[in-house]
Amino acid sequence: MPPESRTRSRILDVAEDLFASRGYKNVSLRELTAAAEANLASVRYYFGSKDQLLYAIYERYCTPLNNARLQRLAECAPGDGRPPMIEQIIAAFLEPALDVSVDAVGGGARFTRLRAVLIGENLDFLEDLIARNFDTTSLTFVEAIHKELPALGSEEVLWRFSFVLGILHYMLIDPNRIRRLSRGRCDPGDSRTMARFLVPFIAEGFRAPGIDAPTAAVAPRAKAGRRTRRTDKETAA
Amino acid sequence: MPPESRTRSRILDVAEDLFASRGYKNVSLRELTAAAEANLASVRYYFGSKDQLLYAIYERYCTPLNNARLQRLAECAPGDGRPPMIEQIIAAFLEPALDVSVDAVGGGARFTRLRAVLIGENLDFLEDLIARNFDTTSLTFVEAIHKELPALGSEEVLWRFSFVLGILHYMLIDPNRIRRLSRGRCDPGDSRTMARFLVPFIAEGFRAPGIDAPTAAVAPRAKAGRRTRRTDKETAA
DNA sequence: ATGTAATTCAAACGTTTGTATTAATTGGCT
DNA sequence: AGCCAATTAATACAAACGTTTGAATTACAT
Numbered sequence: 351m352p353p354e355s356r357t358r359s360r361i362l363d364v365a366e367d368l369f370a371s372r373g374y375k376n377v378s379l380r381e382l383t384a385a386a387e388a389n390l391a392s393v394r395y396y397f398g399s400k401d402q403l404l405y406a407i408y409e410r411y412c413t414p415l416n417n418a419r420l421q422r423l424a425e426c427a428p429g430d431g432r433p434p435m436i437e438q439i440i441a442a443f444l445e446p447a448l449d450v451s452v453d454a455v456g457g458g459a460r461f462t463r464l465r466a467v468l469i470g471e472n473l474d475f476l477e478d479l480i481a482r483n484f485d486t487t488s489l490t491f492v493e494a495i496h497k498e499l500p501a502l503g504s505e506e507v508l509w510r511f512s513f514v515l516g517i518l519h520y521m522l523i524d525p526n527r528i529r530r531l532s533r534g535r536c537d538p539g540d541s542r543t544m545a546r547f548l549v550p551f552i553a554e555g556f557r558a559p560g561i562d563a564p565t566a567a568v569a570p571r572a573k574a575g576r577r578t579r580r581t582d583k584e585t586a587a
Numbered sequence: 588m589p590p591e592s593r594t595r596s597r598i599l600d601v602a603e604d605l606f607a608s609r610g611y612k613n614v615s616l617r618e619l620t621a622a623a624e625a626n627l628a629s630v631r632y633y634f635g636s637k638d639q640l641l642y643a644i645y646e647r648y649c650t651p652l653n654n655a656r657l658q659r660l661a662e663c664a665p666g667d668g669r670p671p672m673i674e675q676i677i678a679a680f681l682e683p684a685l686d687v688s689v690d691a692v693g694g695g696a697r698f699t700r701l702r703a704v705l706i707g708e709n710l711d712f713l714e715d716l717i718a719r720n721f722d723t724t725s726l727t728f729v730e731a732i733h734k735e736l737p738a739l740g741s742e743e744v745l746w747r748f749s750f751v752l753g754i755l756h757y758m759l760i761d762p763n764r765i766r767r768l769s770r771g772r773c774d775p776g777d778s779r780t781m782a783r784f785l786v787p788f789i790a791e792g793f794r795a796p797g798i799d800a801p802t803a804a805v806a807p808r809a810k811a812g813r814r815t816r817r818t819d820k821e822t823a824a
Numbered sequence: 825a826t827g828t829a830a831t832t833c834a835a836a837c838g839t840t841t842g843t844a845t846t847a848a849t850t851g852g853c854t
Numbered sequence: 855a856g857c858c859a860a861t862t863a864a865t866a867c868a869a870a871c872g873t874t875t876g877a878a879t880t881a882c883a884t
Binding site for chain 3: 378379380390391393394399400
């Protein structure tokens with residue numbers, strides 16, 4: 351398996367692009383190699399099989415993304431001029447993914463969309479890969495969030511974090527959907543624009559009282575004066 | 588094209604099940620008809636083609652779902668014993684979808700998951716169908732939410748509503764993912780359980796101040812302030 | 825019972841798929 | 855030049871795909 355080659359990386363780029371836009375099984379190796387101006391057999395030569403090609407694509411950007419997220423998380427700190435910690439943590443998780451997918455600059459522009467598409471395909475040989483490379487760093491963020499919102503049950507934090515994954519997933523599958531849904535009124539713009547809409551919504555959602563509302567619902571957050579009243583209403587519903 | 592038949596509805600059920608769990612292109616008609624204990628040619632006989640079979644599946648539950656949503660929306664009203672309007676509206680949108688997908692009771696248990704999977708497949712002949720049957724009722728909900736949160740820009744409401752679509756989409760693709768991600772600590776349970784976690788998070792997210800914060804946003808929002816927190820909601824309700 | 829329509833069935837069609845094999849070509853070394 | 859390894863190209867292959875066909879079977883009128 352030769353490690354470096356011009357056509358190898360061309361195949362990698364094209365495959366990433368095609369798989370991301372139309373899924374894995376829906377893209378044939380003939381179409382793929384034709385688009386990459388490579389021979390049909392070159393996939394086998396460089397990667398061994400179509401499956402292993404997908405493996406190579408996946409791992410090309412998965413670890414860099416996770417590293418970027420963890421570095422951003424490490425830079426989070428409370429301070430006077432800065433946003434609240436929750437906002438910082440959420441941004442640390444979202445923006446690396448948005449940067450690489452919404453902004454069409456880097457070579458990995460379509461990778462995060464690829465992962466989003468693959469999730470829906472239920473490819474048996476990918477379940478482990480996604481779980482391993484993804485959920486470990488996710489749990490790090492879950493813990494960071496929970497430390498900021500100790501009044502929340504850990505179960506509730508996990509639920510809400512999975513909601514965040516859902517939002518991100520949906521945005522990455524098709525960043526332009528918001529434009530169609532809004533009949534052109536909303537523009538996804540660049541990753542900064544998207545994050546500016548995402549972060550306040552998510553951060554405020556995290557600050558909602560938990561359904562198992564521990565009695566300390568008054569303490570951790572100032573300005574939450576009427577929160578207890580709303581809580582009884584909700585548990586009643 | 589015969590309208591009614593025992594095998595026809597069996598094909599419809601099995602196809603809905605298989606497409607939902609593994610996507611459209613990944614399921615062959617041979618496997619499908621075998622599982623439905625029908626002949627290979629029966630798909631052509633009853634539906635014309637594989638594509639038209641998917642059409643039939645899609646429309647079998649799309650309009651009932653939208654009708655249930657709109658009816659629930661019509662039942663929303665402010666009142667002393669009831670949750671705030673935003674919570675009611677969010678629940679009116681989410682629960683019909685969760686009912687039919689998470690609870691494995693009705694025949695359409697897997698339909699909403701099917702739609703979620705199909706979105707990632709970029710099937711050219713489905714783009715219009717999804718847009719037509721789905722976005723119209725969505726916009727009705729957007730307007731209802733905006734009426735409750737008039738301080739928010741309409742652009743911001745649309746953004747946040749698309750976040751809701753993302754969360755729902757993600758939950759429906761694989762309701763059990765939360766169990767794996769949480770290493771077994773979270774249980775999706777039934778649709779009511781899920782909605783109890785979803786609604787507070789989303790409702791509170793909607794109440795976050797907009798980034799274009801029209802009222803009382805004197806200073807630039809370096810701290811992502813929540814000055815106007817929920818005053819808007821109280822004046823509206 | 826008989827005839828007609830509705831339905832099911834087995835078999836095959838032509839394509840396209842991923843994979844495999846073998847030959848042609850290229851790019852450095854000595 | 856000549857040679858060897860790396861790479862690309864061309865072709866073949868079996869399997870699986872959606873589709874089509876026409877006969878066999880069933881259901882149901884009269």
